[in-house]
Amino acid sequence: MTIQNPESGDFRRDEVIAGEYVLGVLSAEDRRKVEARMVLDRSFAAMVGRWQDNLSSFEDEYEPVVPPARVLTMVERRLFADAVSSAPAAAVSGGFWNSLVFWRGLTLAAVIGMAAIGTINSGLLSGSQGGKPLVAELSGEGSTSINLLAQYDGESGALRVVPVAARQTEEKSLELWLIVGDKPPQSLGVLPQTGKGEIIVPQAMRAKIAEGATLAVSVEPFGGSPTGSATGPVIAVGKTRSL
Amino acid sequence: MTIDDISTLIGRISLRDRAAFSQLYKKTSPKLFAICIRILRDRNEAEEALQEIYVKIWQRADRYATGETSPMSWLSAIARNHAIDVIRARKPVANTIDEAYDLADPSPDPEKSALNSAEGRRIETCMEQLDRERAEAVRKAYVEGLSYQELAELFNVPLNTMRTWLRRSLLKLRECMDQ
Numbered sequence: 001m002t003i004q005n006p007e008s009g010d011f012r013r014d015e016v017i018a019g020e021y022v023l024g025v026l027s028a029e030d031r032r033k034v035e036a037r038m039v040l041d042r043s044f045a046a047m048v049g050r051w052q053d054n055l056s057s058f059e060d061e062y063e064p065v066v067p068p069a070r071v072l073t074m075v076e077r078r079l080f081a082d083a084v085s086s087a088p089a090a091a092v093s094g095g096f097w098n099s100l101v102f103w104r105g106l107t108l109a110a111v112i113g114m115a116a117i118g119t120i121n122s123g124l125l126s127g128s129q130g131g132k133p134l135v136a137e138l139s140g141e142g143s144t145s146i147n148l149l150a151q152y153d154g155e156s157g158a159l160r161v162v163p164v165a166a167r168q169t170e171e172k173s174l175e176l177w178l179i180v181g182d183k184p185p186q187s188l189g190v191l192p193q194t195g196k197g198e199i200i201v202p203q204a205m206r207a208k209i210a211e212g213a214t215l216a217v218s219v220e221p222f223g224g225s226p227t228g229s230a231t232g233p234v235i236a237v238g239k240t241r242s243l
Numbered sequence: 244m245t246i247d248d249i250s251t252l253i254g255r256i257s258l259r260d261r262a263a264f265s266q267l268y269k270k271t272s273p274k275l276f277a278i279c280i281r282i283l284r285d286r287n288e289a290e291e292a293l294q295e296i297y298v299k300i301w302q303r304a305d306r307y308a309t310g311e312t313s314p315m316s317w318l319s320a321i322a323r324n325h326a327i328d329v330i331r332a333r334k335p336v337a338n339t340i341d342e343a344y345d346l347a348d349p350s351p352d353p354e355k356s357a358l359n360s361a362e363g364r365r366i367e368t369c370m371e372q373l374d375r376e377r378a379e380a381v382r383k384a385y386v387e388g389l390s391y392q393e394l395a396e397l398f399n400v401p402l403n404t405m406r407t408w409l410r411r412s413l414l415k416l417r418e419c420m421d422q
Binding site for chain 2: 015016020022024025028029031033034053054058061062063067071074076078080
């Protein structure tokens, strides 16, 4: 196979470096350089990913060895030791939305693509590339708040928000907000208390839910915010991305 | 154990589900431990590495995207990368990626090309097209995490020859897999 691309020299060199990285033959310093480039250069990262997939069948050579039980004990001690001591956060009221401290302190959305999302198919999202369904994991600070998994199907307008480990048990409602750019948050609706429901996003709002938009959840009086803007503490926030 | 199981577990871990984490550990740690033992060649170090690896898995679960890569190879990559980082730190090797690469021009091989199917091909088929020793070097580099220096000693060739072997082999594999 001949390569006609005039830049093929660099391209081929990149392929080789990506392959060397996956093989593991590079020095520690070179490995850091490769990883830095993967962050900045998506097509290079894709090369690395492709090698990873291609070569992974060599892993059949690793005969499984059950590790001693103490390893898991140590791992869990390291990961979960401090989790027991923290108490649920008290609700903070008023002005929270605009608080800089809030924005700074917030663990910004870890965005995920989960196998479970596979159940939403053919989600055509107008205006978003590839018409893929969107998903966002919304997470609050530490272990004190709740985590939510939001799945949006643009075709039906169904936005499904599943609270994970909800801790707010009073007569409060969770309200979902959409933030596009610097615009003020707009309500998408109140989440059903059952924890497994859907919000049908109003037609007018659907076009606004695109990749990169932010979803946030606030704690509001039962039935939703009385004012039309978030009044309670924002307990979770996350950016959407295509699956 | 299906791929979907593991991928679901990783998804649940990203939502901080500890039960899912210990389930994933039970299902996958024998494989990842094997990787550590093979690359580090020391059981105590392998245990220590395995700890670090599962801490990373917990921390990075939210970066796993279904569809981009198989969940098992995502996990293995975390394990291999960690183990290789440990040995490269323990036994430094020369930096190479800023030097010139002797890649030569790929020579079209009509005979072999004729065998190619339209589909992307499996690595094993492409490995068969490499010289036996070079294929073995590629495999050993991956499975045991050997450096160029170690490979050169093992195959009894000069260091630069080994670099050229592996780099050209990678190109041939890439071209073969892409056909």
